[in-house]
Amino acid sequence: MPQLEASPAIDFHTETYKDAYSRINAIVIEGEQEAHDNYVQLAELLPNEKDRLISLSKMESRHKKGFEACGRNLEVTPDMEFAREFFAQLHKNFQDALPEGRIVTCLLIQSLIIECFAIAAYNIYIPVADPFARKITEGVVKDEYSHLNFGEVWLKEHFEESRTEVEQANRQNLPIVWKMLNQVKDDAHILGMEKEALVEDFMIQYGEALSNIGFTTRDIMRMSAYGLVAA
């Protein structure tokens, strides 16, 4: 993303940076771990898509290892407890939907919301990352587009019968995402990532996904901003 005013060079080795990084890095590691687990579980619900989903889950595992290396490179210990707590509500909503066979909700949470957020965050992070993490993240973000595509294609093919559930799951989960973002906005700022840029990139990516699935501009403007102001 554009950086116009000459941004002060970031020192990746200060205690302030490493402290913020310990939480952001943990979130990314936990996010990739949960994505792995979610795709494995989705494979059980969608046996016809099993091979594809298992291959996606393996990619997420590789991403996790990459981000663990980023933490080690800066000699930062990721705060995994913080990260598990951070994802707890989204994780619970996914786990509640799973035994009830609510595939649409599961796909919306993992394949749309989480992937769009990951794409937005990685794209904003790349220009301000340390050289090691930049290389890793550039590789990861390319994969994430294909994960998003899986959810888009499936939901597009089942658009008519799933749109009510998509809207419902959107109402249930998007406000949680805004709260999660607020929780880490100060840490993200220390890493050179601005909240409003993250929100904008997320809304662009998520809006595109909803459009590809079949929603209209009017639906998208309503759905992608849902709960943003209240958060």
Added chain:
Amino acid sequence: MFGLIGHLTSLEHAQAVARDLGYPEYADQGLDFWCAAPPQIVDTIKVTSITGQQIEGQYVESCFLPEMLANRRIKAATRKIINAMAHAQKHGIDITALGGFSSIIFENFNLNQITQVRNIKLEFERFTTGNTHTAYIICRQVEQASKKLGIELSKATVAVCGATGDIGSAVCRWLNARTDVPELLLIARDRDRLEALQSELGRGKIMGLEEALPLADIVVWVASMPKGVEIDPTTLKQPCLLIDGGYPKNMGTKIQHPGIFVLNGGIVEHSLDIEWKIMSIVNMDVPARQLFACFAESMLLEFEKWHTNFSWGRNQITVAKMEQIGQVSVKHGFQPLLSF
């Protein structure tokens, strides 16, 4: 397919439009929300040329607001423009005009250095500032409106405020080469650029605004700023033709004085109705017919299939290019606005 990147004129205006269009999520929000809002395609447009040819276009609302500049939210402002451009390109639009402040922000903040936006490589040849057509239309307004008012160009003093800008310098070149205007007054902030323009033209007096305005029979205002400048109409000549080619346009409402004729500059009227909703939103007097000349440039480039950044960079506009766009402007039925 052509495109227009536009924006609303103020936060208050944006809130009212969002309410009217039925977007409550956007209607009641403050500047922070708009700073994070993504671009949207909000209108599709059909234009018919007087040759009978039909084209289609899309209107991209960038969600930029002038308050972002006034409040130094520069990063947000530049994100709006770059993201709107990426949005237009992603939707397969062949040629898109950067309207209102979009091209000004693009130039001022050197956004040409940004070529990669997420997974999109921006192709600048798909965009135009529309400034060549705007400059051409302003010049035609000078020529035709002065005639209507009985001001003889061969005896007139013309002051150009914002003379060193992309549009201002083009207007100076045209007036120098294509008219017999005896006196050109050049007004701008940057002395070095003024001197460069003066030596290029081989003429023109460099003057301050307050000193120049009382001498001018015609004032061409092409400076763009988030907040306008107060002009005292009692200091102007009578009659005086004031062409408001800046952005935003607010002179018509501010200056109401006998003998002072304010014309909205850089506005064209099309000979046939255009099918769109957006021009009533941006407060045109005759929304189905009137539009910014920069927008019309992307329509002309689409009619002619000149899918190229016809107007790009700063101070590149030649009289020959103004003539070229002028010919197709007339061919397809666009005329300069001449009603006060």
